[in-house]
Amino acid sequence: MSFNAKQTSSSIASLASAVLLDSKSSALAKELAGSALSQASTTKQTSARMEELASKILGESGHSQTVLSLAGSVLSQANKER
Structure with missing residues (x-):
């Protein structure tokens, strides 16, 4: 398993x-x-469910900059093999 x-x-x-x-x-x-x-300050990675949600949000329009920033951060910490 790859590690991010x-x-x-x-x-x-x-x-x-x-x-x-x-x-x-x-x-x-x-x-x-x-x-x-x-x-934050841990080696935990994004779950598959949150990875999917963040990806969906980034592909949609109408979300606030705050939501987009959080989604981008969550997605950037996903397991690279998924």
């Missing part, structure tokens, strides 16, 4: 934290934020 050693950057971790603390954030944004934060 990328971790969530401090700027994305801060963004994810803000999303989780904001009661107005969408469930989708919070899900991506949780995934991104779980990969």
Whole structure:
């Protein structure tokens, strides 16, 4: 199995934290934020489910820049073999 050693950057971790603390954030944004934060300062990789969700989001229009940034970060930390 291939390993992706990328971790969530401090700027994305801060963004994810803000999303989780904001009661107005969408469930989708919070899900991506949780995934991104779980990969900060650790070797955890994106799950297949989150990889698929992030990929779908990046292929659609109408999402906020925050959601797109979180999706890009989550997807960049996916297992390279999938």
